[in-house]
Amino acid sequence: MKGSLYSLLFAALLGAVCAGLLTAARELTAARREANAQAERIRHILDALGVAYDAEGGAEQLVQAYEKNVRAVERKGTKFHEYVGSDGAVRAAAVLFDGKGLWGPIRGILALEPDRRTVRRITFYQQEETPGLGGEIATRSFTQQFDGQNIVSPAGEAGLAVQAIAGATMTSQRVQEMLNRVARQILESEAANGR
Amino acid sequence: MGASAPNLAGGMPGAGGRPILAFRAGVWNDNPIAVQILGICSALAITTRLENALVMGAGVVFVVMMSSLILSLLRKAIPRRIRMIAEVAIIATFVILVDQFLRAYYWDMSKRLGPYVGLIITNCIIMGRAEAFALHNRPGISVVDAAANGLGYTFILAVVGLVRELGGTGTIAFGGRVLLEIPDYPRNLVLGGAPGAFIVLGFLVALLYALGLRKEREART
Numbered sequence: 001m002k003g004s005l006y007s008l009l010f011a012a013l014l015g016a017v018c019a020g021l022l023t024a025a026r027e028l029t030a031a032r033r034e035a036n037a038q039a040e041r042i043r044h045i046l047d048a049l050g051v052a053y054d055a056e057g058g059a060e061q062l063v064q065a066y067e068k069n070v071r072a073v074e075r076k077g078t079k080f081h082e083y084v085g086s087d088g089a090v091r092a093a094a095v096l097f098d099g100k101g102l103w104g105p106i107r108g109i110l111a112l113e114p115d116r117r118t119v120r121r122i123t124f125y126q127q128e129e130t131p132g133l134g135g136e137i138a139t140r141s142f143t144q145q146f147d148g149q150n151i152v153s154p155a156g157e158a159g160l161a162v163q164a165i166a167g168a169t170m171t172s173q174r175v176q177e178m179l180n181r182v183a184r185q186i187l188e189s190e191a192a193n194g195r
Numbered sequence: 196m197g198a199s200a201p202n203l204a205g206g207m208p209g210a211g212g213r214p215i216l217a218f219r220a221g222v223w224n225d226n227p228i229a230v231q232i233l234g235i236c237s238a239l240a241i242t243t244r245l246e247n248a249l250v251m252g253a254g255v256v257f258v259v260m261m262s263s264l265i266l267s268l269l270r271k272a273i274p275r276r277i278r279m280i281a282e283v284a285i286i287a288t289f290v291i292l293v294d295q296f297l298r299a300y301y302w303d304m305s306k307r308l309g310p311y312v313g314l315i316i317t318n319c320i321i322m323g324r325a326e327a328f329a330l331h332n333r334p335g336i337s338v339v340d341a342a343a344n345g346l347g348y349t350f351i352l353a354v355v356g357l358v359r360e361l362g363g364t365g366t367i368a369f370g371g372r373v374l375l376e377i378p379d380y381p382r383n384l385v386l387g388g389a390p391g392a393f394i395v396l397g398f399l400v401a402l403l404y405a406l407g408l409r410k411e412r413e414a415r416t
Contacts, residue, residue: 007274014281018288025292029299036302132388 035059041096042066044125048111049083049092075189090114095186099178102170104128106137110182112151116190119160122146122179134171151183158183214339221343228351229400229408233319238352239392241311246369248356250304252349254297254312256342258289259321263329263341270330282325283316290315320344351399358395363387 039059046053046065053065071082083092093116098107107126112119122143129135136142145163152158159180164172227233234255241247262285266273273281294312297305305312315321324344329337360366364387365380366373385391 003274003276007277010272010274011277011280014284018284021288022291025295029295032299033295036298040302 039063040125044109044123045070045081045094045096048094048109048121048123049081050111050120051083078185078189080189092120095182097178097182097185099174099181101127101129101174102134102168103130106174106178108178110151110179110186112186116186117150117152119146119149119151124175129171130168133165134168136165136168137171137175146179151186158187214336217336217340218343221340221345222347222350223408225344226347226351226403226408227320227323227344228348228396229403231320231323233323234348235396237311237314237318238348238355238396239389241308242352242355242359242392242395243363243387244307244360245353245356245367246304247307248352249349250297250301251308251311251315252345252352254290254293255315255318255320255348256345257293258286258315259324259341259345260338261289262286262321263324263337264334266325267329267332267334267337273330278330279322279326282322286321286325287316320348351396354399355392355395358399359386359391362395363391 036059039062042062042065043053046062046069049070051065051069054061069083071084073080073082078095081094081096082090083094085091091114092111093114094109094111096107096109098105100106105126106124106129108122108124110119111121111123124138124143127135127138129137142165146160149160151160153161160176160183162172162176162179164176221227225231228235228238237251237255241251262282265285266282269281290313293315294305297308297312324337324341328340332340357367360368361375361377363383365377365382367375383391386395
């Protein structure tokens with residue numbers, strides 16, 4: 001009985017010390033981790049829009065490049081990141097999208113040409129799909145199929161044609177749903193603007 | 196050195212008090228990967244590149260040293276019945292610290308290593324050293340033993356990573372800079388992929404045995 005009480009006390013004390021250490025570490029690194037995650041998002045947006053930036057520079061350079069070249073516009077709940085050239089014309093627009101993957105969330109960016117219909121490039125910057133199967137969505141060989149596609153099909157429906165990955169039916173389906181959803185969103189945001 | 200049967204966990208009683216012997220055992224005679232075949236999952240998974248292998252190795256060296264030190268200091272206080280839970284709690288704490296550190300200061304590396312940093316918790320080497328050595332020895336020698344095993348692990352990972360990166364892509368890159376490049380190298384998908392890890396590690400272990408690893412083991416027993 002005495003042994004049990006000691007074990008219990010020991011476990012409680014050890015747990016408290018470990019938890020305290022981890023909480024402290026989390027608090028201390030929170031600002032840096034958040035800045036990294038933010039810079040990561042900005043880098044993906046810049047990449048998708050084709051904005052040139054100093055790849056060796058840190059998070060601050062990325063934020064600067066973003067603020068200098070990109071304008072964020074919200075249209076009916078859809079946020080567009082627009083690449084505005086020095087002449088004031090929009091050169092590309094990007095929309096962030098996300099959805100459920102097979103194992104975890106999938107996040108990506110859809111970059112459009114200035115006509116807001118033609119896909120410039122799609123990138124998936126966060127995914128936890130099965131490596132070698134669904135994980136292939138992050139590769140350029142998968143995403144280049146979208147380059148130049150119109151987000152409105154010839155039949156007039158919003159959506160993109162996805163060439164499914166063999167052996168990754170679930171991931172492919174979910175990507176298809178995600179892309180159709182973001183295509184619809186883009187169209188709706190414009191309808192509200194009377195375009 | 197007393198004669199002892201090959202000890203899977205490696206903690207030779209005879210080596211307990213002598214840093215040199217403990218060090219040699221960890222790096223060579225009882226190399227955690229080549230001889231004990233522990234910690235194989237991460238050795239296979241992240242050795243696609245030399246840089247990944249070295250950072251992973253550094254993480255394991257840190258965690259195994261710190262957890263062995265703390266566990267050795269606490270060895271008389273830890274109740275026997277819950278010792279494994281205590282081991283895991285302490286190991287997990289250090290692993291999460293490493294993970295947070297990488298996320299804050301080496302973001303790109305943290306992304307490349309993915310879930311494998313967190314999986315250091317389940318790396319058998321670390322718990323193996325705690326169970327077999329740190330809980331029965333003084334802190335100083337425990338840290339030496341832990342460092343040796345971590346370095347033994349890192350050494351194997353680095354060799355496999357070097358072979359796979361060079362053989363798979365024809366280049367060696369470090370910190371985003373290409374250090375070495377074989378011109379016109381055709382990409383080798385087998386070496387870069389999972390089968391390559393098994394093949395390279397298998398040949399490496401065979402080579403180490405051919406180089407005398409087994410002789411030393413036999414001489415010892």
